[in-house]
Amino acid sequence: MEPKRIVIIGAGFGGLTAALTLARHSLARHAYQILLIDKNPYHLYTPALYEIAALPQEEKPASTLKTVVTIPLDTICARHHGLTFLQDALVGIKERESCVILRDTGTIKYDYMVLAFGSQTNYFNIPGLTQYTCSFKNFTDAIRIRNKIASVYAAQSSIKVIICGGGASGVELAAECANYLTTLASHQNSRYTHQIILVEAAQKILPGFHEKLRIRTEKRLKKLGVILKTGSTVKRADTRTLFLNDETQIPFDICIWTGGIQGQDPVEKLNIKLSAKKTLFVNMYLEITPRLYAIGDIAEVRHPRTNQILPASVPVAEAEAKSVAYNIIASVQGNPQRPFMPWQQYPFILALGKKYALADLVVCRISGSPAWILKLLVEFRYFLFLLPLPRALMLWYKNIRAYAAND
Numbered sequence: 001m002e003p004k005r006i007v008i009i010g011a012g013f014g015g016l017t018a019a020l021t022l023a024r025h026s027l028a029r030h031a032y033q034i035l036l037i038d039k040n041p042y043h044l045y046t047p048a049l050y051e052i053a054a055l056p057q058e059e060k061p062a063s064t065l066k067t068v069v070t071i072p073l074d075t076i077c078a079r080h081h082g083l084t085f086l087q088d089a090l091v092g093i094k095e096r097e098s099c100v101i102l103r104d105t106g107t108i109k110y111d112y113m114v115l116a117f118g119s120q121t122n123y124f125n126i127p128g129l130t131q132y133t134c135s136f137k138n139f140t141d142a143i144r145i146r147n148k149i150a151s152v153y154a155a156q157s158s159i160k161v162i163i164c165g166g167g168a169s170g171v172e173l174a175a176e177c178a179n180y181l182t183t184l185a186s187h188q189n190s191r192y193t194h195q196i197i198l199v200e201a202a203q204k205i206l207p208g209f210h211e212k213l214r215i216r217t218e219k220r221l222k223k224l225g226v227i228l229k230t231g232s233t234v235k236r237a238d239t240r241t242l243f244l245n246d247e248t249q250i251p252f253d254i255c256i257w258t259g260g261i262q263g264q265d266p267v268e269k270l271n272i273k274l275s276a277k278k279t280l281f282v283n284m285y286l287e288i289t290p291r292l293y294a295i296g297d298i299a300e301v302r303h304p305r306t307n308q309i310l311p312a313s314v315p316v317a318e319a320e321a322k323s324v325a326y327n328i329i330a331s332v333q334g335n336p337q338r339p340f341m342p343w344q345q346y347p348f349i350l351a352l353g354k355k356y357a358l359a360d361l362v363v364c365r366i367s368g369s370p371a372w373i374l375k376l377l378v379e380f381r382y383f384l385f386l387l388p389l390p391r392a393l394m395l396w397y398k399n400i401r402a403y404a405a406n407d
Contacts, residue, residue: 002109003032003033004031004032004033004111005032005033005034005035005108005109005110005111005112006022006032006033006034006035006110006111006112006113006114006328007035007037007100007108007110007112007113007114008034008035008036008037008113008114008116009037009038009090009100009113009114009115009116009117010037010038010115010116010117010118010296010298011036011037011038011040011043011073011085011116012043012044012046012116012117012118012296012297012317013046013296013314013317013318013321014116014118014295014296014297014317014318014320014321015036015038015114015116015117015295015296015321016036016043016073016076016321016386017317017318017321017322017325017385018114018116018295018321018322018324018325019034019036019077019083020076020080020083020385020386021321021322021325022034022083022325022328022329023077023080023081023082023083024080025325025329031332032082032111032332033082033084034080034082034083034084035084035086035108035110036073036077036083036084036085036086037085037086037087037088037090037100037102038073038085038087038117039087039088039089040073040087041072041073041074041087042070042071042072042073043070043071043073043076043386044069044070044138044139045069045070045071045379045382046069046314047314047351047379048068048069048379048399048402049069049136049138049139049141049142050142050169050172050173050175050176050351051176051351051402051403052065052068052069052139052142052143052146052402053136053141053142053143053145053146053173053176053177054146054149054173054176054177054179054180055146055180055402056150056180056183056184057146057147057150060402062143065139065143065402066139067398068395068398068399068402069139069142070139071386071387071395073085073087075387075391076386076387079387079388086102086105088102088103088104088105089102089103089104089266090102090103090117090266090269091103091266091269092269092270092271093113093270093271093272093292094107095289095292097109098110098111098113098291100113111291112291112292112293112328112331113291113292113293114293114294114295114321114324114328115267115280115288115292115293115294115295115298115299116294116295116296116298116317116321117264117266117267117298118264118296118297118298119137119261119262119263119264119297119298119312120137120261120262120263120264120265121135121136121137121257121260121261121262122259122260122261122262122277123257123259123260124259124260126234126235126236126237127236127237128236128237128238129234129236129237129257131237132237132238132239132255133164133237133255133256133257134148134254134255134256134257135256135257136169136173136256136257136258137261145254145256148254149161149177149180149181149254152253152254153184153192156253157191157192157193158192158193158194158195159181159192159193159194159195159253159254160194160195160197160251160252160253160254161177161181161194161195161196161197161252161253161254161255161256162196162197162199162242162250162252162254162255162256163177163196163197163198163199163255163256163258164199164234164242164255164256164257164258164259165199165200165257165258165259165260166198166199166200166202166204166205166206166207166228166230167205167206167207167258168206168313168348168350169258170198170200170205170256170258170259171198171205171206171217171221171350171352172350172351172352173256173258174196174198174221174224174226175220175221175224175226175351175352175353176351176353177196178194178196178221178224178225178226178353179224179353179354181194181196182194182224182225194225195225195227196225196226196227197226197227197228197229197250198221198226198227198228198229199229199232199234199242199244199250200228200229200230200231200232201231201232201233201234201259202230202231203230203231204230205217205218205221205228205230208311209360210360210365212365213350213358213360213365216358216367217350217352217358220352220353220356220358221352224352224353229244232244232245232246232248233245234259237255240252240253242255260277261277261297261312262277262278262279263277263278263279263280263297263298264278264298267279267280267298272288275300277300279297279298279299279300280294280298280299280300281300282294282299282300282301284304284339284340285323285327285337285338285339285340286299286301286320286323286324286327286340291331293324293327293328295317295320295321295324296312296316296317296320296321297312297317299320301316301320301340301342303342303344304339304341304342305344310342311346313346313348315346315347315348316342316346319340319342319343319346320340323338323340324340326338343362345360345362346362347359347360347361347362348360349371349374349375349378351372351375355369355372355403356368356369356371356372357371357372357374357375358371359371359374359375376396376399376400379396379399380392380393380396383395383396
């Protein structure tokens with residue numbers, strides 16, 4: 001007889017939070033096997049990717065940096081009885097039979113399943129973007145950007161970088177690249193010059209963010225020498241030129257696309273209705289159908305009061321994961337589920353180069369070094385959620401050392 005099983009597909013912030021929350025509950029631990037599945041053997045700490053993309057090659061080799069932003073899932077799961085990690089890829093789902101089909105393992109039955117396999121870059125079918133721009137979604141992308149910057153600097157005395165997308169990822173990357181390129185130039189006695197242009201389709205960067213923080217961010221970026229070009233939609237790209245909707249042509253050495261996300265390709269194989277951005281529709285309990293849930297970037301979740309789609313962010317994914325874990329436990333116990341009630345606003349921290357950050361804590365807003373210190377403390381708290389104290393401290397220390405290499 002097969003064991004009762006809760007299957008979680010995807011070990012990002014949402015999937016991992018759901019798995020650990022369930023594993024720490026006595027009912028889930030003793031009555032069910034919790035199976036966490038991901039195509040990679042590690043959990044990627046994405047908030048540190050912008051740092052990886054802007055660290056000198058001579059300071060930190062790629063092999064060292066990978067240990068800074070990736071945490072082995074076997075190590076995380078080994079601490080929890082009843083929680084197992086399986087490295088495999090999703091192929092499909094048989095809803096009627098309550099089975100998930102995996103690339104290598106084959107068919108596995110589930111009693112509850114959580115889809116949390118995240119997003120991928122959305123190029124909006126704009127000609128040339130996939131061929132001539134760099135994406136910024138994973139560790140390989142970050143290393144590719146770093147290496148490309150280094151190779152351009154080795155070949156010529158100037159560099160022009162365009163970052164398309166003025167959301168949080170684009171803003172943090174622009175600030176850190178400005179810091180990185182300034183540092184490179186200083187090492188060469190100012191012989192090198194650089195230009196960073198941040199292109200955003202909306203009239204302002206950070207659309208949807210609080211106005212005061214948005215204004216502070218603009219001031220910070222301009223102080224770092226970043227050129228802001230808002231209200232500009234990308235029309236197409238070729239090998240060295242970006243073409244905008246107003247017929248402007250901007251030459252570049254490196255163009256990085258952070259202009260949008262959509263559901264990952266496996267979602268198209270599920271035979272489930274999708275939104276225009278290939279995300280999954282869910283009900284108030286974050287269910288697609290009974291006992292099948294979706295959270296994080298892969299789910300289209302609307303705020304019940306405003307009907308606005310919730311942003312794809314770490315705090316939102318974690319909140320959804322905890323809600324789903326609660327509802328699975330309630331269902332197992334024969335209790336009613338609780339609707340997911342998102343906050344009106346979630347706290348966030350933007351890192352903007354050289355130990356400077358902006359933090360919106362909802363109840364207050366802080367900037368500069370205090371916000372940077374708060375960012376480090378938030379990171380440590382998260383590492384402690386995943387790992388025992390000694391390992392969490394070691395990983396935190398390695399992160400701080402990596403950040404210092406570019407400051």
